[in-house]
Amino acid sequence: MLFYPGWNMPNCGKSGTRGFVRVCISYNRLEHRKSPFPVRDWLLDCGFTRLLMGKPYPSTKKYANAIYKWALNSSFVGGSLVGASTQDYPCFDEVLGHTKLDVPTHQKLTIHRYHQIKKHLKDIHIESTVELHASFMDYANEECDYELDDIYDQVYEELDERDLPYVIPILQGKTVLDYLSHLAQYGDAVAQNAWVGVGGLKRRPNSEVSSILTSIKMQRPDIKIHGYGLSKKQLSSNGIIGLLFSADSASGQLSGSKGSKYQNSRDPTFSIAYAQNIDKLTIQTNIFNVCC
Numbered sequence: 001m002l003f004y005p006g007w008n009m010p011n012c013g014k015s016g017t018r019g020f021v022r023v024c025i026s027y028n029r030l031e032h033r034k035s036p037f038p039v040r041d042w043l044l045d046c047g048f049t050r051l052l053m054g055k056p057y058p059s060t061k062k063y064a065n066a067i068y069k070w071a072l073n074s075s076f077v078g079g080s081l082v083g084a085s086t087q088d089y090p091c092f093d094e095v096l097g098h099t100k101l102d103v104p105t106h107q108k109l110t111i112h113r114y115h116q117i118k119k120h121l122k123d124i125h126i127e128s129t130v131e132l133h134a135s136f137m138d139y140a141n142e143e144c145d146y147e148l149d150d151i152y153d154q155v156y157e158e159l160d161e162r163d164l165p166y167v168i169p170i171l172q173g174k175t176v177l178d179y180l181s182h183l184a185q186y187g188d189a190v191a192q193n194a195w196v197g198v199g200g201l202k203r204r205p206n207s208e209v210s211s212i213l214t215s216i217k218m219q220r221p222d223i224k225i226h227g228y229g230l231s232k233k234q235l236s237s238n239g240i241i242g243l244l245f246s247a248d249s250a251s252g253q254l255s256g257s258k259g260s261k262y263q264n265s266r267d268p269t270f271s272i273a274y275a276q277n278i279d280k281l282t283i284q285t286n287i288f289n290v291c292c
Helices: 060-076 093-099 103-140 147-159 176-189 204-220 268-291
Strands: 004-006 020-024 039-046 078-087 196-197 224-227 246-249
Touching: 004 268, 039 204, 060 078, 060 103, 093 103, 103 176, 147 224, 176 204, 176 224, 204 224
Parallel strands: 004 020, 004 246, 020 039, 039 078, 196 224, 224 246
Antiparallel strands: none
């Protein structure tokens, strides 16, 4: 299992992301940032916590532009944005209380935003590629006679969606049946062997988390599950970690002693050490599965 520790300081200094092998960063921490930062493999989280403060998500177009921008910026510094979370609507009571909506509506909104983000990413990629081709042709031959529509048609025909940043579809619900229903609602949008996120697990007991993940894998054994916000206690369970392809958690930066929850939130060494401990759990689970 690949573990992505959450980190809240994407910068070029000692408190930044340079030392992480993998890391998860919230859109909320990048919304107003302009310059690149050193990073290796990383996930972009949609920043759903804004919903808990009664704030809406940014438009899907604005979010798609941010995904595209940070994917490019990461490549400039030798990093890779391996996935960007769709803008999902969790279904626990605190969020439902803010939105005044029900579970089915949250599920529909999550899927709608997933499709819109992917559409915008495709449009952004085509537009930037067309501009690049046109600029090159102008530079190569000032008298070159071409039509932008022709370039657009060519770029559109040659587009391979694997060249676009990967948007992670996310399943949400309250009950096991909710999650299975949400997966079915995605339909063909969840392709064979897709990387799929499962949210709303953090506050649940291990037995519930295991039941949800097991049911999803039984319905779609091909998909690779990413568990959002899972604690070390949850990941210590073979019945959970063994079902996951990947997971993330911000617990490492909140691992201070009682009464000093945020004391390590500016020192990445604690979060990196936390991630290394999770990696050890993964190795132990692999050994357990082989032996048993």
